[in-house]
Amino acid sequence: MPPGALSGERLPRHIAIIMDGNGRWAADRGLERNRGHLAGVESVKEIVRCVHDLGMEYLTLYAFSSENWNRPDTEVTELMRLLEVYLSENIEEAQERGVRLRVMGRLDRLPDATRAAVDRAVESTQDNPNGDLIFALSYGGRGEIVDAARQLIRAAELGEVDPDLLDEKTFAAHLYLPDVPDPDLLVRTGDECRISNFLLWQIAYAEIHTTAVMWPDFRREHLEEAIRDYQSRERRFGMTSAQVETGMGEGGAGER
Numbered sequence: 001m002p003p004g005a006l007s008g009e010r011l012p013r014h015i016a017i018i019m020d021g022n023g024r025w026a027a028d029r030g031l032e033r034n035r036g037h038l039a040g041v042e043s044v045k046e047i048v049r050c051v052h053d054l055g056m057e058y059l060t061l062y063a064f065s066s067e068n069w070n071r072p073d074t075e076v077t078e079l080m081r082l083l084e085v086y087l088s089e090n091i092e093e094a095q096e097r098g099v100r101l102r103v104m105g106r107l108d109r110l111p112d113a114t115r116a117a118v119d120r121a122v123e124s125t126q127d128n129p130n131g132d133l134i135f136a137l138s139y140g141g142r143g144e145i146v147d148a149a150r151q152l153i154r155a156a157e158l159g160e161v162d163p164d165l166l167d168e169k170t171f172a173a174h175l176y177l178p179d180v181p182d183p184d185l186l187v188r189t190g191d192e193c194r195i196s197n198f199l200l201w202q203i204a205y206a207e208i209h210t211t212a213v214m215w216p217d218f219r220r221e222h223l224e225e226a227i228r229d230y231q232s233r234e235r236r237f238g239m240t241s242a243q244v245e246t247g248m249g250e251g252g253a254g255e256r
């Protein structure tokens with residue numbers, strides 16, 4: 001393997017990305033923040049292709065947080081517009097590649113036109129078998145956990161769930177996309193080292209890679225660097241190195 005080349009072994013099955021730094025990218029160039037969001041769409045397109053080309057099954061992109069609703073109206077409106085344009089322009093490529101578009105978040109807060117564009121994209125790609133591209137939209141990790149708890153309380157009231165038997169597996173089955181495996185690798189761009197309410201439950205054992213690269217500059221080589229960093233880690237899931245080396249560490253995290 002040439003130096004610096006990406007090994008196809010131990011690729012993460014699921015990568016989640018906090019796409020941060022659009023506003024600062026624009027400000028550094030004397031541009032309005034919204035120009036940074038527009039430039040960020042190009043990074044989305046490239047990274048979606050790379051993940052698919054590398055054969056990874058799940059990519060979750062943090063596109064709009066529940067807290068982002070507090071941004072100025074002009075910025076929120078532009079982010080929704082860009083999402084609609086992205087979806088309408090990229091459904092065809094998703095179909096050709098057989099990628100399934102999915103969303104997670106409190107979608108009832110989206111403007112009608114955005115919601116319609118999302119529903120169209122999700123519906124028309126729902127049977128595609130070659131990987132999931134998931135957008136976290138109007139998403140907050142705490143909100144997701146509260147929504148799961150609300151469903152569980154209702155189920156318990158109906159006698160469908162016994163509180164004494166509630167375990168992590170049953171709880172996780174009430175999250176937004178219960179069939180999606182936890183992210184193996186969490187990437188955050190934009191020179192920040194925080195979670196910002198993203199996938200709080202699911203990242204319990206994710207490997208975390210942060211980079212100073214602003215999202216609009218994030219390209220294939222940066223993704224490959226993140227994957228190489230991931231491949232260099234030993235995932236111990238609470239066990240010892242010796243246990244992992246002898247194969248006892250197979251199987252991942254969770255209640256045992």
Ligand code: IPE
Pocket residue numbers: 019020021022023024025063064065068079190215
């Ligand atoms: C990420 O970039 C995009 C969204 C949060 C929607 P930001 O807009 O947060 O950019 P910075 O962090 O202000 O540079």
Ligand code: IPE
Pocket residue numbers: 018019020021062063064065067068192194196
């Ligand atoms: C996180 O970025 C949300 C998204 C990338 C959609 P923010 O820019 O909103 O995060 P904070 O406010 O810096 O924590």
Ligand code: MG
Pocket residue numbers: 020021022190
């Ligand atoms: Mg930011």
